[in-house]
Amino acid sequence: MTCFDVTTRGKNPQLPHRPGPAHVGRIDKAAGLTPCGAMERKDHVDLFGAVALIAFALHLAFNQVVVKVTTDGFSPVFAAGIRSVGAVIVLLVWMRLRGISLKIPRSAWPGGILAGVLFAAEFFCLFLALDLGTVSRSSVIFYTMPVWLSLAVHFLLPGEQLTPLKMLGLVLAVAGVGVALLDRDSGGANWTGDLLALVSAMMWAGIALCLRLTEMSKVAPSQQLLMQVLISGPILLLIAPFMGPFVRDLAPIHIFGLLFQIIAVASFGFLVWFWLMKIYPASSVASFSFLSPVFSVILGWLLLSEEVALSIWVALALVASGIYLINRKPRP
Numbered sequence: 211m212t213c214f215d216v217t218t219r220g221k222n223p224q225l226p227h228r229p230g231p232a233h234v235g236r237i238d239k240a241a242g243l244t245p246c247g248a249m250e251r252k253d254h255v256d257l258f259g260a261v262a263l264i265a266f267a268l269h270l271a272f273n274q275v276v277v278k279v280t281t282d283g284f285s286p287v288f289a290a291g292i293r294s295v296g297a298v299i300v301l302l303v304w305m306r307l308r309g310i311s312l313k314i315p316r317s318a319w320p321g322g323i324l325a326g327v328l329f330a331a332e333f334f335c336l337f338l339a340l341d342l343g344t345v346s347r348s349s350v351i352f353y354t355m356p357v358w359l360s361l362a363v364h365f366l367l368p369g370e371q372l373t374p375l376k377m378l379g380l381v382l383a384v385a386g387v388g389v390a391l392l393d394r395d396s397g398g399a400n401w402t403g404d405l406l407a408l409v410s411a412m413m414w415a416g417i418a419l420c421l422r423l424t425e426m427s428k429v430a431p432s433q434q435l436l437m438q439v440l441i442s443g444p445i446l447l448l449i450a451p452f453m454g455p456f457v458r459d460l461a462p463i464h465i466f467g468l469l470f471q472i473i474a475v476a477s478f479g480f481l482v483w484f485w486l487m488k489i490y491p492a493s494s495v496a497s498f499s500f501l502s503p504v505f506s507v508i509l510g511w512l513l514l515s516e517e518v519a520l521s522i523w524v525a526l527a528l529v530a531s532g533i534y535l536i537n538r539k540p541r542p
Contacts, residue, residue, distance in 0.1 A: 283464025321424025326441020383532025
C-alpha cells in the first residue's frame with residue numbers, strides 16, 4: 211500500500227509517510243536507521259533518491275501481488291492478523307538492538323489505539339478486496355487515499371484548503387474511481403471487493419489524519435508503527451475465526467509470501483521509507499507516489515495474468531494524474 215505523511219505542520223498534508231513523525235528531521239534515530247547527521251539532508255531528489263523511490267513504489271506494488279497470492283493459502287483476515295503480529299516481533303527486536311525506547315507517553319495512547327483500530331480496519335478491507343477482486347482494480351481504488359485525506363484536511367484544518375491545482379487532481383482521481391466502479395464487464399469486477407478497497411483507502415486516510423491531530427504526532431515513527439501493528443494484530447486474529455477456515459490450499463509459496471509481508475513491508479519497508487524522508491524533501495518525495503498504482507496494475511497483468519480492460523487503464527491514468535497533482539509542490 212502507498213504511504214502519506216500528514217504530520218509536518220503547515221506543509222502539504224499529502225506528504226508520503228505511513229506512520230508520520232511530527233518533524234521530518236526527527237526521523238533519524240527515532241526510526242532506528244542511521245545516527246543523526248550520518249547522511250546529509252538534500253534539498254532535491256538526486257539520482258540515488260529517484261531510483262530508491264521508484265524501487266520503493268515497485269516494492270509496494272509487488273506486495274499487492276504477494277497479498278493476492280498469499281490469500282490462496284491463508285484466509286485474508288487471518289493472514290492480515292499474522293502479518294501484524296509478526297511485525298510486532300520484528301520491530302521489538304529491531305528497536306531493542308538499535309537502542310530505541312519502547313516507552314510511549316500515556317497522552318499518546320488514545321491516538322495510538324485509534325490508529326491501531328483504523329489500521330486493523332484498513333487491512334481487513336484490503337486483504338478481503340484483493341481476495342475477492344484483482345490486484346489491478348483493487349490497487350487503482352486503494353491508492354486514492356490522498357483524495358480522501360485532502361477532502362478531510364480541507365474541512366477539518368483551517369488554512370489548508372484545497373488549491374485549484376489540488377482540486378483538479380481530486381476531480382481527476384474521483385473520475386478514475388468512477389470509471390473503475392462503473393466497469394462491471396471486465397474480469398475481476400466485484401462490487402464487494404471494489405467497495406472494500408474504497409473503504410480501505412478511507413481508513414488509511416483516517417490513520418494519517420489521526421496521527422496528525424492527536425498526541426501520536428509527537429511519538430517517534432518506529433513507535434507509531436509498533437503501536438499500529440500491536441493494536442491491529444489481536445483485533446484481526448479475534449475476527450478471523452468468523453471469516454472461515456484459517457488455512458486454505460496451503461503451499462510453501464504462501465508461507466514465504468506471508469514472511470515477505472511481515473519482514474519486507476510491515477517492518478523494514480516503512481523504516482526504509484522514514485530513512486528516505488529524512489534525506490529528501492517530503493514534497494518532492496510525494497511526487498513519486500502516483501507510481502504505486504501504476505506498478506500494481508502492470509504487475510497484476512504480468513505476474514498474475516489478470517485481464518486489464520481499457521477502462522481500468524483509463525481509470526489508472528486518471529487516478530495517477532490526480533495523485534500527482536494533489537502532491538505536486540506549488541511553484542513559488
